[in-house]
């Protein structure tokens with residue numbers, strides 16, 4: 823997916839602001855993610871040349887820190903808990919169901935830009951497993967039916983906006 827002219831300009835401005843600072847790569851990547859929402863693959867060459875680094879060095883840092891997104895993030899983030907208590911209560915079935923019904927894998931976003939799917943390792947809600955977080959809200963004892971209801975709520979709320 824290409825990036826917009828505005829995104830390209832924002833990244834270029836941020837590279838200019840950071841390029842003379844020592845240890846600029848991490849702060850620059852954070853600044854790009856804050857501003858654009860992710861660090862596009864197509865920006866790596868520009869970042870590397872601006873900071874006088876190799877592309878491999880920039881790629882290495884982006885892939886090492888899992889917080890950096892390389893794809894646009896959906897308007898809603900759905901996280902499924904994969905830690906032990908939730909797994910013992912069926913979260914593996916739930917995640918297979920989520921991937922199938924949304925048509926995406928972890929770290930991907932639905933084609934309409936609505937939902938990004940992420941794994942999470944304990945939401946502090948183990949007594950009510952399996953747990954799911956949608957944006958800032960944690961939901962307990964989520965089976966496949968409840969998951970479908972929650973997704974329908976997201977879609978319904980987007981239609982009403």
Ligand code: FES
Pocket residue numbers: 903904905906907908909943944945946947948951952953
């Ligand atoms: S293991 Fe899932 S909430 Fe703790």
